[in-house]
Amino acid sequence: MLQKNFFAHRAGLGCMGYSWGYSLPGQLDDEHSIRSIRQAYDAGVRHFDTSDMYGSGHNETLLSRALEGLHDVCIATKGGIIVDSMEPLSMHLNGAPEYISAAIDNSLKRLGRDHIELYYLHRVDPNTPIEETMTALARAQQQGKIGAIGVSEPDAQTLSRALDVVKIDVVQSELSVWTRDPLKGSETETSGAVSADSTESVSLTKSYESNTLSVMELCAANDIKFVAFSPLGRGFLTGKLDVSTLKKNDFRQWMPRFQDEARKRNQNIVDTLTSIAQRHGAHPSQVALAWVYAQGENVYAIPGSRKIEHVRQNMEAEKLTLSNQEIAEITAVPLPQESRY
Numbered sequence: 001m002l003q004k005n006f007f008a009h010r011a012g013l014g015c016m017g018y019s020w021g022y023s024l025p026g027q028l029d030d031e032h033s034i035r036s037i038r039q040a041y042d043a044g045v046r047h048f049d050t051s052d053m054y055g056s057g058h059n060e061t062l063l064s065r066a067l068e069g070l071h072d073v074c075i076a077t078k079g080g081i082i083v084d085s086m087e088p089l090s091m092h093l094n095g096a097p098e099y100i101s102a103a104i105d106n107s108l109k110r111l112g113r114d115h116i117e118l119y120y121l122h123r124v125d126p127n128t129p130i131e132e133t134m135t136a137l138a139r140a141q142q143q144g145k146i147g148a149i150g151v152s153e154p155d156a157q158t159l160s161r162a163l164d165v166v167k168i169d170v171v172q173s174e175l176s177v178w179t180r181d182p183l184k185g186s187e188t189e190t191s192g193a194v195s196a197d198s199t200e201s202v203s204l205t206k207s208y209e210s211n212t213l214s215v216m217e218l219c220a221a222n223d224i225k226f227v228a229f230s231p232l233g234r235g236f237l238t239g240k241l242d243v244s245t246l247k248k249n250d251f252r253q254w255m256p257r258f259q260d261e262a263r264k265r266n267q268n269i270v271d272t273l274t275s276i277a278q279r280h281g282a283h284p285s286q287v288a289l290a291w292v293y294a295q296g297e298n299v300y301a302i303p304g305s306r307k308i309e310h311v312r313q314n315m316e317a318e319k320l321t322l323s324n325q326e327i328a329e330i331t332a333v334p335l336p337q338e339s340r341y
Contacts, residue, residue, distance in 0.1 A: 002169050011300070015050045037066035044315050050077045057106070061110045078122035078150075080093055104116070172226075177291055179230065225298050237285065
């Protein structure tokens, strides 16, 4: 069950960037990160999203320090992805009940809490029946260790199977102007991470394959909140991203959409957002978020901004209402060149 203030605002704070993806533990000053998270709280953020894989637990520990003594915050964390090595990047999925149960206990320790408000299966493990994983989460919920149950990036068929076991409160998937997979019922897109032997791909995204309902439609039909991660296209949709300034370990450097030619071809998406933003006296990022929110009343987002001025802009985006014509104008923009990963 979700706490009432969990979704008091449409925007939460994705905390991954403090420890993973865009930076690694040690590359950012922890004290500065803690101040940044506290400033987000002061700006009204109450929903903070993390995972046990972000910096191998560093992100959860950092969040615990930043939110210490605050009792009106809602923390969402995840388990089910194990990082085997960073160079070369290698990870695998584990949705086995015994692993998930232990992961929840470890997250509780790092977060310094006796209860996690929202716990997600980070990715669906194809080697473990989803029913077994959901049974483990239901047991943890009954024990009072977790409140709401979530699944990250399921396809509609898997989500339906999960719902047969336990009430799913939240689905988290990537959704933005340039990634619209959850809106589709018959498209397939798969992403991967390099596996241990460097010859296979570990699927971190379940395929959205031939379902009567899209993931988004299934969420709406079952009173499931939808949380969009990377709603600003990992910074691209802000119109301010300078790839020349990316850190060495920033994974955007090898993502297909951020390569020179693809970036140039994808600029038309930002141009459309910028044009509409100018009509409203807003920022392109706010228009991008408003488009995400327009996909349904149950839709929320966790942009991962580290600068307080950007956090405030993201919080203000829920006040921006796009016309049906503007929503259609954005939706009509061709999907980006290249895949997500």
